[in-house]
Amino acid sequence: MSLIDIDDLSLFLGQGARRRKILDSISFSVEAGQTYGLVGESGSGKSTVxxxxxxxxxxxxxxxxxxxxTFRQADRLGWCRNVQMVFQDPYGSLHPKHQIEDILAEPLHIHKLDNIGERVGKVLDQVGLPGKFRYRFPHQLSGGQRQRVAIARAMVLRPSIVLLDEPTSALDVSIQAEILNLFMDLREELKLTYLLVSHDLSVIDHMCSAFAVMQAGRIVEVLTRDALENNEASAPYTRTLIEASERYDRDLALRQAEAEQA
Amino acid sequence: MSENSSSMSLREYLSSDTVTSMRQATAQRVYWSLRAFLGNPLAVFGLVVILAMILAAIFAPWIATHDPNAQNLSRALQPPGEENWLGTDELGRDIFSRIVYGSRISIYIVILVSVIVAPVGLVVGMAAGYFGGWVDRVLMRVTDIFLSFPSLILALAFAAALGPGIENAVIAISLTAWPSIARLARAETLTMRASDFIAAAQVSGASALRILRRHILPICVPSVIVRITLNMAGVLLTAAGLGFLGLGAQPPTPEWGAMTSAGRRFMIDSWWVVTMPGMAILVVALAFNLFGDGLRDVLDPRQSR
Structure with a gap:
């Protein structure tokens, strides 16, 4: 049995004439300790999963x-302790009026855990933030530091699964590698399982052992890292995605534009 | 850090880059807000007038030169002078003392209205904005109904039904003042309902009540405080208007609106009877507006000019 099982997941949003199918029977499963990727273009529904x-x-x-x-059986707080999430934009995911201390202690208060001060200090240390940031406000921190705080908030409840929603795409290129390495270290240290959403194949390749390619709310193909390296992708959309990630190709862009018009 | 924090001067404590406690972080924030506020002379003027009014209300018996209700018909309608600084009214009562005592009534009304209106508006607005759907629709239609009452007319109706008096004036003003606060709180809540930091709180397992109290309230409160302060001028004017019409405070209470009303019969010959309480209303209403503007620049930088 896998750690995460997604079975025939479908989602509609909107009402009446504006009702849209966002996810179309998504199924995949993730083993414990694995980092599983979801790739796809904007609007493919990967963050929605x-x-x-x-x-x-x-x-x-x-x-x-x-x-x-299952989600329906589980009690809500227990589910939250097990499954945490890191958001894409570190400028939007931290409460602007809360100090870092408040932000990290809030989940602990909700779950009525003890030794709050100690736990906050420890998690700050784990994500590599010096203690002097503890009483700062988010606006006094850089993007990379903010994302570390967001990661610390996800880790402070000691979850086994962390959902990463494009955790580096809002960051400077120089910071991206640092944050990705932090994720790798934390996975070893805390025995985590990641579900990583990205539109960047190189990030997926760096982090994930297997990944699913999504397009328009559907999974087009599931690939392992080895298959990606051996160029075994079969679905045409995946091939386009790989080709696009390797270099910018004017012909490819033109072909895409024509295909979309047709 | 903690060893040398005791030897640190207050100035270093307030501007140091290394913050070592929650209390210091809060103190620093207050300090910088205060500095920004003090840089605005008009707002400081407003604050000084409001403080003077509050002090006058508290220490009225020591500040007033006469008993505000003591009649002295031999000294009726005296112009401003040494004995009566702002003159006397038609019953020989000292206008200065009556204005000083009248500040108690004005402050009482303004505070009471704010205390009623702010929580009601916040709760209704935040609930409507956060829960959306039918909760939003019901609450906002109720808000619309109250918003469409003209406050003075409603106050007239209250005075007719319950009898004139300060308490009824407060109820009438409050009933028409909370909807604007509710709409403001709803708008603020809507802008952040979909934001990631609310989603993060939900993922942490926070209940709706906790999210409203700990995450949405702190962002709504500053703009509500600003709006309430700016509303206070309007409340003061409505209260004075009710007093003028004889539906607010009743004689012999030294309410400013009632004083102008009583003096209008002698306006041609004795200008001070109307002018002095009128000036008090003008200055205080202006002070609330200036103070509110200054507060907005500090608390709500997005809306500043």
Missing amino acids: LRCIAGLYRQWTGGIAVDGQ
Whole structure:
């Protein structure tokens, strides 16, 4: 049995004439300790899958199960302790009026855990933030530091699964590698399982052992890292994606534009 | 850090880059806000007038030169002079003392209205904005209904039904003042409902009540405080208007609006009877507006000019 099982997950959003199918029977599973990727262009529904798993959307159909327990059966706080999420934009994911201390202690207060001061200090240390940041406000921190705070907030409840929603795409290129390495270290240290959403194949290649390619709310293809390296991608969309990630090709861009018009 | 924090001067404590406690972080924020506020002379003027009014209200018996209700018909309608600084009214009562005592009533009304209006508006607005859907629709339609009452007319109706008096004036003003606060709180809540930091709180397992109280309230409060302060001028004017019409405070209470009303019969010959309480209303209403503007620049930088 896998740690995460997504079975026939579908989601509609909007009402009446504006009702749209966002996810179209998504199924995949993630083993414990694995980093599983979801790739696809903007609007393909990859972040939405994470938001469904995190419980931010409730109106989906199908099955989401962690450790054999389905979302519908699980008690909410227990689910939250097990499944945490890091958001894309560190400028939007930290409360502007809360100090770092408040931000990190808030989940601990919600779950009524003890030794709050100690736990906050420890998690700051784990994400590589010096203690002097503890009483700062988010606007006094750089983008990379903010993202470290967001990571610390996800880690402070000691989850086994962390959902990463494009965690580096809002960051400077020089910071991206640092943050990705931090994720790798934390995975070893805390025995984590990641579900990583990205539109950047090189990030996926760097982090993930297997990944699913999504397009228009559907999984087009599931690939392992080895298959990617051996150029075994079969779906035409995946091939285009790989080709596009290798270099900018004027012919490819033109072909894409024509295909979209047709 | 903690060893040398005791030897640190206050100035270093407030501007140091290495913050070592929550209290210091808060103190620093207050300090910088205060500095920004003090850089605005008009706002400081507003604050000084409001403080003077509050002090006058608290220490009225020591500040007033006469008993505000003591009549002295032999000294009726005296112009401003040494004995009566701002003159006397038609019953020989000292206008200065009456204005000083009148500040108690004005402050009482303004504070009472704010205390009623702010929580009601915040709760209704935040609930409507956060929950959306039918909760939003119901609450906002109720808000629309109250918003469409003209406050003075409603106050007239209250006075007719319950009898004139300060308490009824407060109820009438409050009933028409909370919807604007509710709309403001709803708008603020809507802008952040979809934001990632609210989603993060939800992922942490926070209940709706906790999110409203700990995450949404701190962002709504500054703009609500600013709006309430700016509203206070309007409240003061409505209260004075009710007093003028004889529906607010009743004689012999030294309410400013009632004083101008009583003096209007002698306006041609004895200008001070109307002018002095009128000036008090003008200055205080202006002070609330200036103070509110200054507060907005500090608390709500997005809306500043």
